[in-house]
Amino acid sequence: MNSSVITDSETLALREFHPFKTDGVTYLYMVPSAGIFRMDGPSDAILEALGKGPKVKTELINELSGQFNIDLLLETIDELIEIRAIGDIDAPKDLVPNDLPPVGFPLTTMVLNVTNKCNLACTYCYEYGEDKIVDTKYGNQPKFMAEETAKESVEFLLEESRGQDVAHITFFGGETLLNFPVLQDTVAYARRRAAEEGKRIEFSLTTNATLLRPEIIEWLADNQIGVTISIDGPKEVQDGLRVFHNGKGSYDVVEPKIKELLKRHKTRPIGARVTLTQKNMDVLKIFRHLTEEMGFWEVGLAPVTTQDQRDYAITSEGKDDMLEQFGVLAQEWLECALNDEHHGFSNVKDTLEEIHKGVSKAYGCGAGLGLMGVATDGDVSLCHRFAGSPEHTIGSVTDGIDRDKQGKFLVDHHIASKTDCHTCWARPICSGGCYHEAHVQYGTSSHPNLHYCTWVRSWTHTCLEIYGALAEKNPKFLNRFDA
Amino acid sequence: MKHIKAVNQKAARIEAWVAYEAEQTQPAELDVVGLESRPPHEQNGPHFPLGCSLVFSPGWEADSAGGTAGLCQPVERDIFDCHLSCFWPAHVPDQLNHSPDWTSTCASAQKDWRKLDLIFP
Numbered sequence: 325m326n327s328s329v330i331t332d333s334e335t336l337a338l339r340e341f342h343p344f345k346t347d348g349v350t351y352l353y354m355v356p357s358a359g360i361f362r363m364d365g366p367s368d369a370i371l372e373a374l375g376k377g378p379k380v381k382t383e384l385i386n387e388l389s390g391q392f393n394i395d396l397l398l399e400t401i402d403e404l405i406e407i408r409a410i411g412d413i414d415a416p417k418d419l420v421p422n423d424l425p426p427v428g429f430p431l432t433t434m435v436l437n438v439t440n441k442c443n444l445a446c447t448y449c450y451e452y453g454e455d456k457i458v459d460t461k462y463g464n465q466p467k468f469m470a471e472e473t474a475k476e477s478v479e480f481l482l483e484e485s486r487g488q489d490v491a492h493i494t495f496f497g498g499e500t501l502l503n504f505p506v507l508q509d510t511v512a513y514a515r516r517r518a519a520e521e522g523k524r525i526e527f528s529l530t531t532n533a534t535l536l537r538p539e540i541i542e543w544l545a546d547n548q549i550g551v552t553i554s555i556d557g558p559k560e561v562q563d564g565l566r567v568f569h570n571g572k573g574s575y576d577v578v579e580p581k582i583k584e585l586l587k588r589h590k591t592r593p594i595g596a597r598v599t600l601t602q603k604n605m606d607v608l609k610i611f612r613h614l615t616e617e618m619g620f621w622e623v624g625l626a627p628v629t630t631q632d633q634r635d636y637a638i639t640s641e642g643k644d645d646m647l648e649q650f651g652v653l654a655q656e657w658l659e660c661a662l663n664d665e666h667h668g669f670s671n672v673k674d675t676l677e678e679i680h681k682g683v684s685k686a687y688g689c690g691a692g693l694g695l696m697g698v699a700t701d702g703d704v705s706l707c708h709r710f711a712g713s714p715e716h717t718i719g720s721v722t723d724g725i726d727r728d729k730q731g732k733f734l735v736d737h738h739i740a741s742k743t744d745c746h747t748c749w750a751r752p753i754c755s756g757g758c759y760h761e762a763h764v765q766y767g768t769s770s771h772p773n774l775h776y777c778t779w780v781r782s783w784t785h786t787c788l789e790i791y792g793a794l795a796e797k798n799p800k801f802l803n804r805f806d807a
Numbered sequence: 808m809k810h811i812k813a814v815n816q817k818a819a820r821i822e823a824w825v826a827y828e829a830e831q832t833q834p835a836e837l838d839v840v841g842l843e844s845r846p847p848h849e850q851n852g853p854h855f856p857l858g859c860s861l862v863f864s865p866g867w868e869a870d871s872a873g874g875t876a877g878l879c880q881p882v883e884r885d886i887f888d889c890h891l892s893c894f895w896p897a898h899v900p901d902q903l904n905h906s907p908d909w910t911s912t913c914a915s916a917q918k919d920w921r922k923l924d925l926i927f928p
Contacts, residue, residue: 351814359818361811396810403811406825407818416907420914682817735915743914795814806816 336401337378337413338371342749344785346792352409353788356418358682358752360791361407366392366400371409378413421686422740424731425693431484432491433695435708436477438469438506439498440700444532444574447565448601448628448636450709451498455630455764458712465712468503469700473721474510477698480721481514482521491518495529496697496708504540511547530554530597532566534574536581545589552595553582553620557610564603565636579618586619595622595670600646601636607649615668624670625650629761632775643779651786658790662798675753675787676794680805684752685739691759692718692733706733706769709760716769736770744772750784886916886923900926 342353350363350371363371369388373379379387385397404410408418440451440458447453458465478493485491493514495507511527518525528550544551555578556562563573586594596614600607607625614623627646630637638646653669660667687693689707697708702721710716718733719725735741737759745751756762757773757780765775794801813822887910889895900906906926913919 354818354821357817357821358815359821360814361818362814364810364812367811400810403808406808407811407821414904414907416902417911422915680815682815682820684817741915741918743912743919746911746914791815 332382333380335378335380335413336374336384336405336410338374339408339411339415340417340749341409342785342788343371344788344792346789347796349792349796351788351792352407353749354407354409355749356420356684356752357408358679358684359407360679360682360788360795361409362792362795364400366396367404370397370400370404374410420740420746422738423686424734424738425686428486429693430486430488431481431694431696432488433494433690434477434481434492435494435496435695435697435711436469436474436510437496437498437697437699437708437711438474438500438503438510439467440465440712441467441502442497442499442532443502443534443568444499445567445569446599447567448599448630448634450629450760450764453630454634457710457716457763463712464701466700469506469698469702471506471509473698473700473702474506475513476702476721478510478514478517478525480698480704480724481525482517482523484725485523488523490524490526492526492528494708495527496711497530499535500529500531501535501540504535508543511549526550528552528592532574533578533582533585536578536585538584541585541588544585545591548591550592550594551585551589552597553578553585554599555582555596555614555618556598556604557606558613558617561604561606561610565599565601582618593621595624596620598623598625599628600625600638601628602638602642603636605638605642605645605649607646608652611653611669620668621666622668622670622673624674629758629764631764643776647779647782650783654786654790658793661790661794661801664798664801672787672790675784676791676802677805678753679787679791680802682752685755687734687737687739688755688757688759692730692737706759710763710769716763741770742772744774748777748781750777750781753784754780886910886920 340355342355344351344353350368352361352363352371353359354361366388369391370384373384373387381401384401385394388397401410442449442452445452450456451458481491481493493510495510497503500507507529514525514527527547529544530552531554533553533555543549554566556564556566559573559575559579562575562578566574568574596618598610598614604610610625611623614620627638627643628636650671654672657667657669657672689695691697691707691710695707696718697705697711698721699705699711699717701712703712703717704719704721704725705711705713705716706718718730737756739745739751739755742756745754745756748754756771757776759769761773761776762771763769765771765773791802808822808825813819886895886899890899900909902909909926910923912922
């Protein structure tokens with residue numbers, strides 16, 4: 325195909341891809357398609373030769389004909405042209421596609437902020453701390469979501485998840501368990517209504533674990549509710565920033581409750597979600613504590629979202645340190661995967677799944693499209709982090725989605741509008757990153773998260789190397805990411 | 808492909824697409840795409856519209872109601888629609904040969920059209 329338009333006298337040059345090596349084998353991560361191809365001797369040599377500068381095809385073949393058979397070189401050049409790793413030097417760059425999602429794109433996940441009240445006062449909280457965007461204390465939003473609003477939200481999800489067999493509800497807060505009665509009613513109601521509509525709804529919630537009681541744990545296990553615990557690590561870490569309103573640390577309260585939950589609740593995996601700050605950066609210690617001592621199946625770690633001037637904001641040296649520790653855990657994860665064993669570092673697993681499928685994202689996440697947040701009053705926002713913010717509200721569960729507002733959001737946040745990202749090889753996976761992070765950092769959700777570029781590229785590169793190693797040595801392990 | 812190996816799922820799809828395209832290159836198949844009525848998934852690869860005069864997409868000569876009240880306004884909105892695949896009523900730099908990056912700083916024409924600069928040889 326393409327090869328037929330390249331004549332022998334035309335000049336070949338490298339096109340857009342990111343190379344990585346595992347155990348001496350070169351792989352290309354194609355940009356923007358996100359396909360991964362394994363190179364061999366001749367293809368390596370061709371890429372190396374063109375890496376020094378564009379060459380006329382005949383010259384390239386002459387240069388390499390001492391090492392390889394000419395037919396082999398010609399075939400390999402054709403294949404490299406076909407996957408667009410190389411091409412005519414004058415060929416225009418592929419434009420960044422700017423096609424919008426089709427009208428009627430289904431909603432699959434709804435995050436219900438059942439309360440905006442919390443019994444903890446974590447220093448770094450984006451909902452209550454210095455970077456909050458909604459006045460959760462004196463604002464107009466009700467403190468708790470009413471049972472009626474929760475039911476309307478369920479109806480909204482059933483309607484908007486058109487065509488999907490399964491939909492997801494995640495309960496969020498504030499501290500979710502402060503509104504336990506509404507959780508119970510909503511799950512029962514949603515189950516009944518979903519059955520009537522021939523659908524299935526799955527549930528999960530996030531909690532700080534302070535309010536877990538035996539009867540709540542029973543209910544979570546019986547109802548197969550996925551649970552994510554917000555926790556920062558061992559006592560000295562947890563008690564530093566995750567404190568009650570009187571300043572007292574929360575570790576001693578949550579530790580026995582979490583152990584009880586992990587003992588009783590086996591119907592869904594229970595994960596820990598750690599917020600890393602400049603004040604708690606010992607990733608390895610935190611991870612070991614939460615998996616080995618606490619017994620969590622999976623632990624995911626994310627850097628705090630905040631402005632640079634806060635004393636808990638992670639500095640650029642801190643980001644390097646964090647990356648290095650992530651690298652250590654990632655290598656451990658790989659060792660386990662090579663032996664078909666489980667390792668609870670969920671950050672790797674999530675990225676590998678996207679690498680395996682070859683996702684090339686038009687948006688940093690599904691907010692405002694496949695995922696939406698519902699505030700306590702029933703207003704629908706981009707995601708739970710924007711719940712209650714008028715600027716980021718795109719409808720309500722009673723009146724539906726404001727399609728004009730959603731459409732404008734989808735145009736403004738599309739990768740095609742993020743010119744800064746257009747030369748970055750990691751854009752298929754990153755696509756500019758979290759809208760809330762961008763809003764806090766730059767004052768607008770449509771801004772790409774440029775302060776994380778180096779970090780994202782390094783982390784993606786690490787995960788690509790892991791993927792290469794697995795594809796070579798234990799490819800059947802990757803089957804779990806199929807579907 | 809004999810030498811390069813597709814590793815992830817997307818690469819396998821690219822390989823399948825390349826093989827499919829190679830099969831479809833008989834000259835008889837290369838007809839006027841815009842006049843074909845087969846469904847999109849059976850067409851020969853991407854669909855390149857042949858321009859206003861054939862499919863009559865409203866634009867420079869008439870608006871969607873057939874009148875002239877709602878012509879392309881502002882004109883820069885249509886630069887990507889019109890100057891690449893269709894009639895653009897003014898000279899633009901030659902993007903195929905000499906100025907392939909002319910629009911590279913203009914991700915969204917409506918917003919960034921001021922970045923489209925003159926070309927000084």
